[in-house]
Amino acid sequence: MYHRYIHFIIGGWLTCIQKTYRNPRKTNWEVYKTDLDTGLKATIRTIRSSIELEMLAGQVQDAIISAFNDNCPLVSKSSNKDIPWCNKDLANLRKQARIAFNKAKRTGLWEEYKQTLTTYNKALRLAKRESWRRHCEDIEGTPECARLLRILCKEPQSSIYTLKDESGNYTKTGGRL
Known part of the structure; x- marks a missing residue:
């Protein structure tokens, strides 16, 4: 068997940034209040200096932040x-296609909808093709290390640390397969 997959990880320098945030509207406020009460009970009661x-200010701040988190x-x-x-042109064409669809549904005349949908699909394929061409040109214009980073961040692969042998099991040594 000559075709074998090699799974590997490039460690250390690859960091894909994933933006995260907290939506306060999704907070469980009842549990937040009880957690905050518990956190505030553990603070200093008497202030002498x-x-x-x-x-005390630091403890209150920590209690608020931890209860919220x-x-x-x-x-x-x-x-x-x-x-x-x-882009805006595609959004406009899609909107026109939806309007034509709803009109065709009511009247039973589907020709205008078919033409509008064909126009939209052609524009969509053209936009995708141009976008892919721009993406490839951007990647070709960057240095090797940055090129790998851009490709790997766009489609992260699952992390596998070893090679698979002929039986499908992962190898345990660095020897030859």
Whole structure:
């Protein structure tokens, strides 16, 4: 068997940035209040100096932040801007196609809808083709290391640390397969 897959990881320098945020509207406020009460009960009660006041302020801040982080889920940012070929012309053509579809549904005359949909699909294919061409030209214009980073960040692969042998098991040594 001459065709074998080699799975590998390039470690250390590859960091794909994934933006995350917390949406306060999704916070479980009832549990937040109980967690905050629990956190505030553990703070200093008597303040005798400015140092103790600073410590108390830090403890209150930590209690608020930890209660919020525990009860407000961390969400990965998703955006429509990940579609590189989407533009105003395509959005307008799609809108026209939807209007033609609804009109054809009511009247039973499908020819105008078919023409509008064909126009939209042709424009969509052209936009995708041009977007892919721009992407490839951008990658060819960058140095090797940056090129690998851009390609791997766009489509992250699953991490596998070893090679597979003929039986499909992962190897345990660096010897020959």
